[in-house]
Amino acid sequence: MTEPVLEVAGLSVIFGNREPAVAGVSFAVEPGERVGLIGESGSGKSVTALAVMGLLPEQARTSGVVWLAGQPVLDRPDAELAALRGNRVSMIFQEPMTALDPTMKVGRQVAEVIGLHRRVARGQTRARVLEILDAVGLSGPARVANSYPHQLSGGQRQRVVVAMALVNTPDLVICDEPTTALDVTVQATVLSLLDSSLAEAGAGCLFISHDLAVVAQLCTRILVMLDGKIVEDAPLAQILAExxxxxxxxxxxxxxxxxxxxxxxxxxxxxxxxxxxxxxxxxx
Amino acid sequence: MTSVFTATSVSRLYGAGRNTVVGLDEINLAVETGERLGVVGESGSGKSTLIRLLAGLDRPTRGEVRFDGELISGRPEHQLGFLRQGVQIVFQDPRSSLNPRMRVGDIITEPLRSPLLRGRPGVPVDKAARLAEVLEQVGLPTDSGRRHPHEFSGGQRQRIALARALAPRPRVLIADEPVSALDVSVRSQVINLLNDLVAEQDLTLVFVSHDLTVVRHLCDRVAVLQSGRIVERGLTAEVYAEPQEPYTQSLLEAVPRLPDPS
Structure with a gap:
């Protein structure tokens, strides 16, 4: 059996003297598997995602083990993790406007993700940028590449973020409430885009949301988080039926x-x- | 039935010259006493513009808006006391609609201290008594008044916003996406509460949302907005069961649903 793209064992995260934000969480994501992590605000789902990416603030105290694409994450120097992020693992955040740099044209931002991890000839980078923008369903990729984020609609911006997350064909995409800031109609198109893009890239997914109906569109397994613990871990069909x-x-x-x-x-x-x-x- | 609101040939344009953006385009709308009207559409369809005009927070470029038969469009704020008492609003995000520096008690009773409302017939005079009353109505603990908004969860904060809206005893409640910033698990509590309050207090409700499944539980009539025009209107049950416009259908189909229980 191939090893999981993400393995979390006994993960706890504590901020200051407060109750643990995450208390002894264990789960794994197999290659190509899509796992939904649901729970209410404050249940610890976003903190879990940040811990997996090694993005927790310094004052957070962690224990347990996180293996990402075969490498340990916790207590690793940031420089080593940076090689992983955006390459083997990428992340899609809730608010596309804050995930994009407002002063940089969209095409350059996508090219940057490629350039950070690949040695590609300059002309080829441009071609790859246009290709991925086209693949996420943006009409007129050349025009979009030459636009600033504020010149795009919310749905277009989220498509750009999806393009950036997928351009290096990662093993795992972590989505933290990627459609919560969007209208129902835009949400529906972004969800179907994620569905097809993940399938095409063969990437696994950890999809975080408070909305079970949204998670059910993409995921086959559900983790239910409550007060920092995973209280249920089962296939979607079983969660719905019993x-x-x-x-x-x-x-x-x-x-x-x-x-x-x-x-x-x-x-x-x-x-x-x-x-x-x-x-x-x-x-x- | 008498109309609470009438909007006649109302347009709202933003900008000037070649850059003009049409927010609302020749809208005609009447809201009757005691009805519950849902206003549905995507971002940018004009739903927020429409309720801002109804609430007298913005002025139409053309056309007129009346409340209780009295003209409100174009009138200065100091003449709108009757509107401010009669109509109150709950906004989408309680994190930004509640002042973080104020105590919840002061937030809720602020409308009662407004020079526009103070002393008007029907506006409660005893602020402490009214505070206790509305806190109970929205299901918050009686000592909530001494605390600050950040001490409350998202759903509780929306209850605070509701309590503030109810404080001056309005007859009309306008709610602008009041549940879309909330967790799904909290959403149904706030919808239940709104349903109870509107029924108990005979309120007229104008409820704005992009989600027709939510509107279905709250509103008997619905108007669907697209690009500043009302493209479909009717009884919610009929529009929900058999939408006539492709746009309404696409709104309905976009709502994520769980697979049917088998």
């Missing part, structure tokens, strides 16, 4: 409001699960 943890049952119910008859009260997570004795938390 969710085990009461919190997961709540998530499935709240993601299905299109099936609730009009006029009926919508199910909430609190109907299924609540933090013991903590009334305020139930209001979340």
């Amino acid at each position: 969710p085990k943890h009461p919190y997961t049952r709540g998530l499935v119910a709240t993601a299905r409001i299109d099936q609730v008859p009009v006029g009926e009260r919508l199910p909430t997570v609190a109907d299924f699960w609540s933090r013991d004795g903590d009334v305020e938390e139930e209001l979340r």
Whole structure:
């Protein structure tokens, strides 16, 4: 059996004197596998992603093991990790406007990702940039390459970010709420783009979201995160058919409001699960 | 039925000359007393422009907007007290719509201290009593007033924004994407709360969203906006079941759904 592209074992992350943001998390992503990591705001899903990329702030204390593309990540010097990021592993963030440099033309930003990791003749870089922009469904790739981010729509910007994430054909793409800032229609096109691009590149994916319905469009396995722990890890079909943890049952119910008859009260997570004795938390 | 709002041939243009952008294009719309109207469309379709005009936060380039039959478009702010009391808004993101430096109690009672509203018939005079009342209505603990917005979760902050909107006893509530910045798991709680409040207090609701599945649970009528025009309108149940316009269909199909339980 081939080794997983990502292996996390007993990962904990602590900031200051607070409760651990991530508390003993273990999972793996096999080559080409798409895993969804879902949970509410503050459950620790983004911190997990940052830990995997070695992007945690310095004051974070970590323990456990993270293997990425066969190499350990935790406590590695940044220079060594930089060779990995954008090459074997790439990341797509929530807000495309902050992920792009507003003062640099889009084509140069994509070319930079290539140039950082590959020795390519100058003329070939340009060709590769136009090719990947075309592949992510941007019409008129030459015009887009010559545009600044603010001249593009939100959907176009997110396509550029997807292009940058995929241009070096990584083994793993980590997506942190990549469609949350987008309209439903743009979200639908970006999701289908991710679906086809990941399939074409044969890349695995760790897809982070609070929205089970979104995750279900792409992923085949789901990790449910709650208070820094993974409380359920199962194939999507099983999560939907027989969710085990009461919190997961709540998530499935709240993601299905299109099936609730009009006029009926919508199910909430609190109907299924609540933090013991903590009334305020139930209001979340 | 009497109309709360009427918008007649309303256009809103931005910029001038060759760079003119059409925000709204000759819109005609009436919102009746007690109805729940959903306004649906993509970013840039003009939904926020429309409710800003209804709420008197912006002026139309052409056409007129009336509230209770009285003209509001083009009138100076000091003449709009009746509108400010009658209509309150809840915005999309409670992180930016609540002042982080103010205590929640001061945030919620701020409309009661406004010179435009203070002393108007129907506006509560006892601020402490009204604060306790609205906190209870939105399901927040009674001691919330002493705390600051950052001490609350996203869903709780949207409850604070709702409490502030309810404080001056408005008859109309305008909600601009009030659940799209919230976790899906919190979304249904806020929708349930809105449903209860609108029913209990006989409010007229104008609810803006890009998500028709959410509108379906809150609104009996819906208007679909595209590029500044209303392209489809009708009963929500009918539009949801059989959308006539391809644009409405594409909005509906774009909503991510879980596979059917088998």
